[in-house]
Amino acid sequence: MTKVIAIVNQKGGVAKTTTAINVGAGLAKHNKRVLLIDLDGQGNLSRGLGCKTKARNQFTIRDALLNIQKGILTNPTKGILTARYEKISVMPANKQLDAFEHSLKGDLDAPFYLRRYVNTLRQYFDVILIDCSPSLGLMTLNALVAADSVMIPVDPEFFGVEGVEQIVAAMTDVQRKMNPSLSLEGIVIVRRNDISIAKRTNAKNLRLRYGSKVFQTELPTSVKASEASARGMSLLEYMSWNHLARAYASLVEEVLANGRN
Ligand SMILES: Nc1ncnc2c1ncn2[C@@H]1O[C@H](COP(=O)(O)OP(=O)(O)OP(=O)(O)O)[C@@H](O)[C@H]1O
Numbered sequence: 517m518t519k520v521i522a523i524v525n526q527k528g529g530v531a532k533t534t535t536a537i538n539v540g541a542g543l544a545k546h547n548k549r550v551l552l553i554d555l556d557g558q559g560n561l562s563r564g565l566g567c568k569t570k571a572r573n574q575f576t577i578r579d580a581l582l583n584i585q586k587g588i589l590t591n592p593t594k595g596i597l598t599a600r601y602e603k604i605s606v607m608p609a610n611k612q613l614d615a616f617e618h619s620l621k622g623d624l625d626a627p628f629y630l631r632r633y634v635n636t637l638r639q640y641f642d643v644i645l646i647d648c649s650p651s652l653g654l655m656t657l658n659a660l661v662a663a664d665s666v667m668i669p670v671d672p673e674f675f676g677v678e679g680v681e682q683i684v685a686a687m688t689d690v691q692r693k694m695n696p697s698l699s700l701e702g703i704v705i706v707r708r709n710d711i712s713i714a715k716r717t718n719a720k721n722l723r724l725r726y727g728s729k730v731f732q733t734e735l736p737t738s739v740k741a742s743e744a745s746a747r748g749m750s751l752l753e754y755m756s757w758n759h760l761a762r763a764y765a766s767l768v769e770e771v772l773a774n775g776r777n
Pocket residue numbers: 527528529530531532533534535556558560648649650706707735736737738739741742743745760
Protein backbone atom coordinates (compact mmCIF):
# COMPACT_ATOMS: atom_id res chain seq x y z
CA MET A 517 0.00 0.00 0.00
CA THR A 518 1.29 3.45 -0.85
CA LYS A 519 2.46 5.58 2.04
CA VAL A 520 2.32 9.37 1.84
CA ILE A 521 4.64 11.17 4.26
CA ALA A 522 4.68 14.96 4.74
CA ILE A 523 7.92 16.49 5.98
CA VAL A 524 6.92 19.44 8.13
CA ASN A 525 8.49 22.09 10.30
CA GLN A 526 7.52 25.78 10.34
CA LYS A 527 11.10 26.67 11.16
CA GLY A 528 13.37 27.30 8.17
CA GLY A 529 16.63 25.52 7.44
CA VAL A 530 16.10 22.44 9.64
CA ALA A 531 16.84 19.97 6.80
CA LYS A 532 13.29 19.24 5.62
CA THR A 533 14.38 19.27 1.99
CA THR A 534 17.64 17.42 2.61
CA THR A 535 15.68 14.78 4.52
CA ALA A 536 13.04 14.46 1.78
CA ILE A 537 15.77 13.99 -0.84
CA ASN A 538 17.85 11.49 1.12
CA VAL A 539 15.01 9.47 2.61
CA GLY A 540 13.52 9.35 -0.89
CA ALA A 541 16.85 8.28 -2.38
CA GLY A 542 17.31 5.65 0.34
CA LEU A 543 13.84 4.20 -0.20
CA ALA A 544 14.50 4.10 -3.96
CA LYS A 545 17.65 2.05 -3.23
CA HIS A 546 15.31 -0.41 -1.49
CA ASN A 547 13.45 -0.69 -4.81
CA LYS A 548 10.52 1.45 -3.72
CA ARG A 549 8.87 3.54 -6.42
CA VAL A 550 9.35 7.00 -4.92
CA LEU A 551 7.73 10.32 -5.79
CA LEU A 552 8.95 13.51 -4.15
CA ILE A 553 6.52 16.42 -4.29
CA ASP A 554 8.12 19.84 -3.94
CA LEU A 555 5.50 21.87 -2.06
CA ASP A 556 7.71 24.90 -1.51
CA GLY A 557 7.88 27.85 -3.91
CA GLN A 558 11.61 28.08 -3.19
CA GLY A 559 11.98 24.99 -5.42
CA ASN A 560 14.96 23.72 -3.41
CA LEU A 561 13.97 20.08 -3.64
CA SER A 562 13.54 20.27 -7.42
CA ARG A 563 16.91 21.94 -7.93
CA GLY A 564 18.56 19.66 -5.36
CA LEU A 565 17.74 16.73 -7.63
CA GLY A 566 18.84 18.48 -10.81
CA CYS A 567 15.31 19.29 -12.06
CA LYS A 568 14.64 22.54 -13.87
CA THR A 569 11.98 24.74 -12.33
CA LYS A 570 11.92 27.80 -14.54
CA ALA A 571 11.57 26.49 -18.08
CA ARG A 572 8.86 28.24 -20.07
CA ASN A 573 5.58 26.36 -19.80
CA GLN A 574 7.06 24.11 -17.14
CA PHE A 575 4.28 22.09 -15.53
CA THR A 576 4.66 22.28 -11.75
CA ILE A 577 2.73 21.31 -8.64
CA ARG A 578 0.92 24.64 -8.94
CA ASP A 579 -0.49 23.58 -12.33
CA ALA A 580 -1.47 20.16 -11.01
CA LEU A 581 -3.37 21.80 -8.13
CA LEU A 582 -4.90 24.46 -10.42
CA ASN A 583 -6.24 21.68 -12.68
CA ILE A 584 -7.74 19.95 -9.66
CA GLN A 585 -9.32 23.24 -8.54
CA LYS A 586 -10.82 23.82 -11.98
CA GLY A 587 -11.89 20.21 -12.45
CA ILE A 588 -9.67 19.81 -15.54
CA LEU A 589 -8.80 16.14 -16.07
CA THR A 590 -5.28 15.34 -17.26
CA ASN A 591 -2.96 12.36 -17.18
CA PRO A 592 -2.23 12.06 -13.42
CA THR A 593 1.52 11.78 -13.97
CA LYS A 594 1.68 14.87 -16.20
CA GLY A 595 4.72 17.02 -15.40
CA ILE A 596 6.43 14.45 -13.18
CA LEU A 597 10.17 14.48 -13.88
CA THR A 598 12.94 12.01 -13.15
CA ALA A 599 15.86 13.15 -10.99
CA ARG A 600 18.97 13.83 -13.05
CA TYR A 601 21.09 11.05 -11.54
CA GLU A 602 18.71 8.86 -9.62
CA LYS A 603 15.65 6.68 -10.03
CA ILE A 604 13.35 9.06 -8.19
CA SER A 605 10.31 10.87 -9.58
CA VAL A 606 9.89 14.56 -8.82
CA MET A 607 6.92 16.91 -9.08
CA PRO A 608 8.71 20.27 -9.16
CA ALA A 609 7.72 23.65 -7.77
CA ASN A 610 8.66 27.24 -8.43
CA LYS A 611 7.55 30.57 -7.03
CA GLN A 612 4.24 30.49 -8.91
CA LEU A 613 3.13 28.22 -6.07
CA ASP A 614 3.22 31.16 -3.64
CA ALA A 615 0.94 33.28 -5.84
CA PHE A 616 -1.40 30.32 -6.23
CA GLU A 617 -1.51 29.85 -2.45
CA HIS A 618 -2.52 33.53 -2.03
CA SER A 619 -5.19 33.17 -4.70
CA LEU A 620 -6.84 30.39 -2.68
CA LYS A 621 -7.87 32.65 0.20
CA GLY A 622 -11.59 32.22 0.82
CA ASP A 623 -11.82 29.00 -1.24
CA LEU A 624 -13.40 26.50 1.16
CA ASP A 625 -12.17 23.50 -0.85
CA ALA A 626 -8.58 24.74 -0.84
CA PRO A 627 -7.25 22.39 1.91
CA PHE A 628 -8.27 19.33 -0.13
CA TYR A 629 -6.63 19.94 -3.53
CA LEU A 630 -3.33 18.20 -2.79
CA ARG A 631 -5.16 15.21 -1.29
CA ARG A 632 -7.19 14.79 -4.47
CA TYR A 633 -4.03 15.07 -6.57
CA VAL A 634 -2.04 12.63 -4.43
CA ASN A 635 -4.87 10.10 -4.48
CA THR A 636 -4.69 9.98 -8.29
CA LEU A 637 -1.00 9.03 -7.98
CA ARG A 638 -1.10 6.33 -5.30
CA GLN A 639 -1.36 3.57 -7.90
CA TYR A 640 1.98 4.57 -9.50
CA PHE A 641 4.18 4.87 -6.38
CA ASP A 642 5.03 2.99 -3.17
CA VAL A 643 6.05 6.11 -1.26
CA ILE A 644 5.17 9.76 -1.82
CA LEU A 645 7.16 12.30 0.20
CA ILE A 646 5.92 15.89 0.41
CA ASP A 647 8.55 18.55 1.13
CA CYS A 648 6.80 21.49 2.86
CA SER A 649 7.82 25.13 3.11
CA PRO A 650 8.82 26.64 6.48
CA SER A 651 5.28 27.61 7.47
CA LEU A 652 2.08 26.15 8.85
CA GLY A 653 0.10 27.96 6.14
CA LEU A 654 -2.38 26.69 3.56
CA MET A 655 0.07 24.56 1.55
CA THR A 656 1.29 22.78 4.67
CA LEU A 657 -2.35 22.29 5.66
CA ASN A 658 -2.84 20.66 2.23
CA ALA A 659 0.10 18.36 2.97
CA LEU A 660 -1.36 17.36 6.37
CA VAL A 661 -4.72 16.63 4.76
CA ALA A 662 -3.09 14.60 1.95
CA ALA A 663 -0.63 12.60 4.07
CA ASP A 664 -0.82 9.31 5.95
CA SER A 665 1.94 10.39 8.31
CA VAL A 666 4.19 13.29 9.26
CA MET A 667 7.94 13.39 9.71
CA ILE A 668 9.31 16.34 11.71
CA PRO A 669 13.01 17.17 11.44
CA VAL A 670 14.09 19.20 14.44
CA ASP A 671 17.30 21.09 15.12
CA PRO A 672 17.24 21.13 18.92
CA GLU A 673 19.64 24.07 18.99
CA PHE A 674 16.77 26.42 18.19
CA PHE A 675 13.66 24.39 18.55
CA GLY A 676 12.49 22.32 21.47
CA VAL A 677 9.40 20.59 22.70
CA GLU A 678 7.18 23.72 22.36
CA GLY A 679 7.95 24.09 18.65
CA VAL A 680 7.13 20.45 18.01
CA GLU A 681 3.97 20.82 20.05
CA GLN A 682 2.73 23.53 17.66
CA ILE A 683 3.10 21.11 14.76
CA VAL A 684 1.46 18.28 16.69
CA ALA A 685 -1.43 20.65 17.56
CA ALA A 686 -1.88 21.44 13.85
CA MET A 687 -1.81 17.69 13.13
CA THR A 688 -4.39 16.95 15.81
CA ASP A 689 -6.68 19.63 14.43
CA VAL A 690 -6.42 18.14 10.93
CA GLN A 691 -6.98 14.62 12.30
CA ARG A 692 -10.15 15.78 14.01
CA LYS A 693 -11.62 17.74 11.13
CA MET A 694 -10.24 16.43 7.85
CA ASN A 695 -7.92 13.42 7.99
CA PRO A 696 -8.65 11.00 10.87
CA SER A 697 -5.98 8.49 9.80
CA LEU A 698 -3.07 10.96 9.95
CA SER A 699 -0.27 9.69 12.21
CA LEU A 700 3.14 10.81 13.43
CA GLU A 701 5.83 8.97 11.47
CA GLY A 702 8.49 10.35 13.75
CA ILE A 703 10.68 13.22 14.89
CA VAL A 704 14.22 13.35 13.52
CA ILE A 705 16.92 15.09 15.53
CA VAL A 706 19.28 16.96 13.21
CA ARG A 707 22.88 18.07 13.65
CA ARG A 708 23.72 16.08 16.71
CA ASN A 709 27.41 16.84 16.83
CA ASP A 710 27.14 20.52 17.76
CA ILE A 711 27.50 20.37 21.50
CA SER A 712 25.73 23.36 23.02
CA ILE A 713 24.06 22.71 26.35
CA ALA A 714 20.70 24.06 25.12
CA LYS A 715 20.78 21.58 22.31
CA ARG A 716 21.53 18.59 24.49
CA THR A 717 18.74 19.54 26.91
CA ASN A 718 16.23 20.07 24.11
CA ALA A 719 17.14 16.76 22.50
CA LYS A 720 16.79 14.96 25.82
CA ASN A 721 13.42 16.61 26.52
CA LEU A 722 12.16 15.64 23.07
CA ARG A 723 13.00 12.00 23.77
CA LEU A 724 11.33 12.22 27.21
CA ARG A 725 8.19 13.78 25.76
CA TYR A 726 7.81 11.79 22.54
CA GLY A 727 9.54 8.51 23.45
CA SER A 728 9.59 5.98 20.62
CA LYS A 729 8.19 8.60 18.24
CA VAL A 730 11.69 10.11 18.07
CA PHE A 731 13.80 8.16 15.59
CA GLN A 732 16.83 6.46 17.12
CA THR A 733 18.96 7.79 14.27
CA GLU A 734 20.22 11.35 14.75
CA LEU A 735 21.58 13.25 11.77
CA PRO A 736 25.10 14.64 12.21
CA THR A 737 26.46 17.79 10.58
CA SER A 738 28.21 17.44 7.25
CA VAL A 739 29.30 20.07 4.76
CA LYS A 740 28.73 17.43 2.09
CA ALA A 741 24.95 17.95 2.45
CA SER A 742 25.03 21.22 0.52
CA GLU A 743 27.74 19.98 -1.86
CA ALA A 744 25.52 17.10 -2.94
CA SER A 745 22.49 19.31 -3.59
CA ALA A 746 24.63 21.83 -5.50
CA ARG A 747 25.45 18.90 -7.80
CA GLY A 748 21.79 17.95 -8.15
CA MET A 749 21.97 14.62 -6.35
CA SER A 750 21.28 13.04 -2.98
CA LEU A 751 24.11 12.65 -0.51
CA LEU A 752 23.49 8.89 -0.64
CA GLU A 753 24.32 8.99 -4.35
CA TYR A 754 27.13 11.54 -4.08
CA MET A 755 29.04 10.02 -1.17
CA SER A 756 27.39 6.95 0.32
CA TRP A 757 30.25 6.37 2.81
CA ASN A 758 29.88 9.85 4.36
CA HIS A 759 28.72 9.80 8.00
CA LEU A 760 25.56 11.81 7.28
CA ALA A 761 24.76 9.56 4.29
CA ARG A 762 25.11 6.50 6.56
CA ALA A 763 22.82 8.15 9.12
CA TYR A 764 20.22 8.70 6.38
CA ALA A 765 20.54 5.04 5.34
CA SER A 766 19.80 4.02 8.92
CA LEU A 767 16.87 6.47 9.14
CA VAL A 768 15.48 4.81 6.00
CA GLU A 769 15.70 1.40 7.72
CA GLU A 770 13.63 2.84 10.59
CA VAL A 771 11.03 4.24 8.19
CA LEU A 772 10.79 0.83 6.49
CA ALA A 773 10.43 -0.85 9.88
CA ASN A 774 7.60 1.62 10.78
CA GLY A 775 5.83 0.50 7.62
CA ARG A 776 6.02 -3.14 8.69
CA ASN A 777 4.43 -2.51 12.12
N1 LIG B 1 23.11 17.50 8.51
C1 LIG B 1 23.48 18.63 7.88
N2 LIG B 1 24.70 19.14 8.08
C2 LIG B 1 25.09 20.30 7.48
N3 LIG B 1 24.33 20.99 6.64
C3 LIG B 1 23.08 20.53 6.40
C4 LIG B 1 22.59 19.34 7.01
N4 LIG B 1 21.33 19.13 6.58
C5 LIG B 1 21.05 20.15 5.75
N5 LIG B 1 22.08 20.99 5.63
C6 LIG B 1 22.18 22.23 4.84
O1 LIG B 1 21.44 23.22 5.55
C7 LIG B 1 20.71 24.04 4.63
C8 LIG B 1 19.22 23.95 4.96
O2 LIG B 1 18.79 22.62 4.72
P1 LIG B 1 17.40 22.33 4.00
O3 LIG B 1 17.24 23.16 2.78
O4 LIG B 1 17.28 20.86 3.84
O5 LIG B 1 16.42 22.84 5.13
P2 LIG B 1 14.85 23.15 5.02
O6 LIG B 1 14.26 22.85 6.36
O7 LIG B 1 14.28 22.45 3.85
O8 LIG B 1 14.86 24.71 4.74
P3 LIG B 1 13.58 25.59 4.34
O9 LIG B 1 12.78 25.73 5.58
O10 LIG B 1 14.13 26.88 3.84
O11 LIG B 1 12.84 24.84 3.28
C9 LIG B 1 21.05 23.54 3.25
O12 LIG B 1 22.11 24.32 2.74
C10 LIG B 1 21.51 22.11 3.48
O13 LIG B 1 22.43 21.69 2.49
